[in-house]
Amino acid sequence: MSEEKNTISTMAEMAAKGEQPEVLFWVGCAGSFDERYKKVTLAFIKILNKVGISFAVLGEEETCTGDPARRAGNEFLFQMQAMSNIQTLEGYGIKKIVTACPHCFNTLKNEYPELGGNYEVIHHATFLQQLINEGKIGLKGGGVFKGKKITYHDSCYLGRANNIYEAPREVLQALDAELVEMKRCKTKGLCCGAGGAQMFKDAEKGNKEINIERTEEALATGAEVIAAACPFCMTMMRDGVKNKEREDNVEVMDLAELIAQHESL
């Protein structure tokens, strides 16, 4: 545990002091409410504090980007959400956003501009990669993950949707771990089963759950850690590992958590 306390300012607090952060951390609904993903949020906050970047969150002013509504077909609801979020972001003069959710990332980056919201949006995988390249994190050799087998599960909304395949892998390489690939990876990566608003309903009738198919593939690599970069993938892969009764020796972890542990944060 670090001696210094981690600070989290909201945009409202910063604005009251007349300050403008370098970057807004868009926490997302899963990062705010999901018991498991809140840990990812905290890990990322610790990293932001450690590298000393000036950042803020929206706190209670943040609302759903509208992604699941849009994917499920409710364009009205999506655009209502988008417009109101854009109003909030414009009100604070936000220029740059980082988020740990590929769905929020995709929506903010690709879909808000047409509705008037233009920001530099980066996913935390790319953000962490930049910090590593700048030498701010991940430089010390050894560490808890040295030589450990880690496999990376591509999130569809980072990978095929936005062509981000290398950033998360570079982050894992900084851990000095052994990165093992699944048979279906990168452009051929298999979905966890939760995209397109599937997270919010039961799967249609079939003969297998998609997350079980993917988990079997991940377990077949012999990895001790399944690295993810998306809250929905995290849930689906964790459920899969539990289903296979492997939760005692296989962990599903987010990139930010891996870096935070590596840095002993």
Place this chain on the structure above:
Amino acid sequence: MDFLPQVLFVLVLAIAGYFLYQRVSRIRKNIFLGQKAARNDQPEKRWKTMLLVAFGQKKMFKRVIPAFLHLLIYVGFLVINLEVLEFVIDGVAGTHRIFAPFLGNFYTVLINVFEFLAVAVLFSCVAFLIRRNVLPIKRFHAPEMKKWPTLDANLILVIEIILMFAILTMNATDMLIQGKDEHYVQTGTFFFSGFLMPIFEGMSLGTLVFVERFAWWFHIIGILGFAVYVTYSKHLHIALAFPNTWYSNLFAKGKMENMPVVTNEVKMMLGMPTEGDANEAPAEVARFGAKDVNDLSWINLMNAYACTECGRCTSECPANMTGKKLSPRKIMMDTRDRAEEVGRSLAKGGKGLEDGKSLLGDYITKEEINACTSCNACVEACPVNIDPLSIILQMRRYVAMEESGSPASWNNMFQNVETSFAPWKFAPTDRFKWANELKNEEN
């Protein structure tokens, strides 16, 4: 009477041309049943995409063996068609192998190259027939492949095999004729058709000329007939792969197309200034989302006609591989079938789109579109950049906004987003509570 073959040839050409013209105009009309969509930006990038993906077969090579076999047929198709030019000139002018005297030895080289490609096409077609009918390749035996699609695929391969045999037979008999009649146009020796010569060796000159002429006519009529057949077949990709890749989606695959109509309504609801002239009559909105082919864009419909039903999309679809009903290939096949149905009806002066049927409901079910994870695996897999996801998402829009017919759990999710500003039912005031956990952790 010497003109008879020429007259006959021009007649055959005209008949084939007429049918081809009819079909192409029909398909054009069917495609333009779709909504307008402007996709002419970044022409340089578009030409490049077309060159790489369609002409260069780039995405085919994700699977090397079929890509190689397909490449042989593709190159054969492009190159052997040069020979058709000679066929047409000979046919119209009443000449025989008009290029031979002009090109001399080069003609011999050229025809040998064509023959090599003909044999390569033969080889690939036989390999594909075996792959399709004998090997247990799942995507060729999916439910949507029953009956016509499988027959269509086999017919194409068999026709190509027969056409290649016709060329080789024609060349083999021609060489024999040249040996018996020195006034015949001399072409030099052809390597591959040489192997067929023993079959015809015992024949009289008259019989040989008959066989040679028969093979010639069979080949040219076969090609013209095939060209017409292709317009009814999945094989139309040989033409449409090119415009289809030119009109590729160049945005990030994750971006969903915006609905400006909704933007205007939302802005009015929020009291924000709307775009365009307020006095201008609002664009006529038929429907939100897509129920039938005319709600889709013309690019969606061109996609459907460009699909050759290879099934790479379906074999990569996570929903399909886990036994759900969704098959992206079926989405494209259904779209084309419905466009054809409407087109046929309109051509007869029938009810067309008003026939009481629709793409969603009569062809594609909600169960199928609800199973999609929007993972883009199908879009990534398609060798000609078809986008089945776009159609699926437009149909979901119709179901959600016109029918309020989304699955109950999605309706709950919508309600949560509306009232709690999150897809789960949490109090918005609890959104920032995670920060307390950090403080607790530190104390």
